[in-house]
Amino acid sequence: MVGAMEIYMLLPKTNCKKCGLPTCMAFAVGLLGREKKLEECTPLFEEKKYEAKLAKLKEIVAPLESASETGLVIHPEKCFGCGNCVIACPVNVAAEPTRCGAGLGPESEKVILRVEDGVVVANNLQECKRFGPNKILCNACTATCPSKAIEFV
């Protein structure tokens, strides 16, 4: 998972404010939090001297774009289908205490994580505790994965 400093090092570092933020560091943080898009730093795209850095930035930022609002990314090719995340997810357990709470597969559509075709899939991410104004840093699903198939960016 990439950090703000890594992103900052690839930016122009001129604090030109063209993106609407006061500093490049603020832009780096904004990119990470998905509040800013790379295109908003126009010098990166307009000036040839930033070509190599732009290419590297695009690479780094790509997983951020495919991540959900909560920052959840699933790598199905790494997933064991073990169901640890399905059973550990507090939202899953609250929705189905006698099934997910007890180690079984879910029945309702309200759950966030379920195993389909041998790997985990995520739905209803708006229910995830990392989402929304009262978000918390819940990491039940990532901490219980044996293969880093589920991550937060």
Place this chain on the structure above:
Amino acid sequence: MTEFNYKTCTGCSLICEDILFPDAGSGSVSQAKNLCRKGQAHYQALFSERTGPLVEGSEVSLDQAIERAAEILRNASAPVIYGWSNCTLEAQEVGLALAAKIGAFVDDPSSYCEGQLMERILSGKIPSCTLDDVRNFADTSIFWGSDPSSTQPRHLSRFSYFPRGEKRQKSYEEERTCIVVDVRESPTARLCPNTTYRVLPGEDLQFLEAILAVLEGKIPKFGDKKKMIELGSIIKKTEYGVIFPGPAMLVSLQDQMDRFEELLRRLNEITTFKVVPMTGQYNSRGYSQLLFDRTGRVKGVKFTASGEAAEAPSLVEAVKGADGILVLGSDPLLDLPLGLARSFAAAPIIAIDPRRSLTADVARVVIPSAISGLETGGTALRTDGVRVTFEPSMKTNQLADEQILTRIMEAI
């Protein structure tokens, strides 16, 4: 309210019963729910390379294949029946009747090293419990030489670490400890790095003696002393502990299982500790139980002409001298070490298998069968001995193993 038509998976010995196959009607397992990667591969494989009846590589009718199989077995003076663990109890019963009829030597892949533990569990020498007990009561799960994440993927999420249970409502976050003893950082070890104990091959006995030492309050002679003492504290605070030994530990301790018995005795003086095996195929335990009930053994047994079990040769000797081997739902050429695999390849083999395998490719006779759990129903014993009965999810024209075995018996 949707009716959930739950089906069963026969991919590993957990025999999960909460599988949904929404597309079963059209003969597909796509969009299956709750199947782990292993179960998915197990079932997905069915749709490719199915066997058809073959004799000496030529396509024949099913009747002809059965006839030829019966001929080989009827004329064999030293027949062997190998495999067993991927069959239902019903099929295993018929198979054992066949073995008794023709005086065959029978054996399965698990009997040697894992069999040492299984025999002690079935006879009560080592205390055991069900996986449901583990979920409801266990606060310490020890994976010794086993990596459930890779072999029984839903083990931790269904039973041993993550779910809530009757006495473990706060589960892994506060009330359960997972301990891994292994030679490498396995995927399971990654989940509990602070309670992983690195033990090199052959050092399991020293590790065991070190546990006994810390339980006596002595300084252990092996391992990181601080970590071993910590392990001792965890054990002393445990209310209901369970050890899940894997083949790595069992092969290491195969001549010292009496020390493992001693460890369990000592642990049970302090608190409650059980052992639950980690069997390979889905009905390994079923076969072990049937054989144990009949003969008092789980290792290779030779049935004599009068149908009674007698002292048996080793698997290596039996296969070298075999003039007819019936392989039931197993692929010895894939799984076994070089010498033994070659011995199998050199003998006349009858392979009963739903799918092409290395063994089926060298077999004299190939008889196609239905896949148990998907295409035929039956009963099996989960790795903890719990009986599971299942119905098929899909229709098939293939015969079930027990039907094939019955027909072979009739033809003999």
Place this chain on the structure above:
Amino acid sequence: MAVDVKVVTYRDIFQYGAGKMGLHSEEYLRLSASIILDKGDMASLGIAEGGKVLLENELNRVVLNATASADKPHPGLAFMIKSPWSNQLEGDESCPAGASGFRGIQAQISPSSESITQMDEILQRLRA
């Protein structure tokens, strides 16, 4: 130049899946005809990541792809997924059903310029 190693076998869910889809597939070959070596051992043998090695003992020999271990150092210890490749070097005295690999197989490792041992070759050796 060869180094003595103890090869410990283990089970892997992805190799299992690849095997189920096809024992003659590229994926199954890639995952099975591989060995994980300690970084130090690899350096002392001059083997690069992904380089080929010959694994040999008194029973047999196989050519595999070598990858560097991401684990804590374990000189003299190598890891292979239990497969027909690892079975080729396994004796059946102590555990005929093939579990002795879990305790370790003694063998020598050396760099190799031969091609990776294929499934067909393994089968031929079994039928011989």
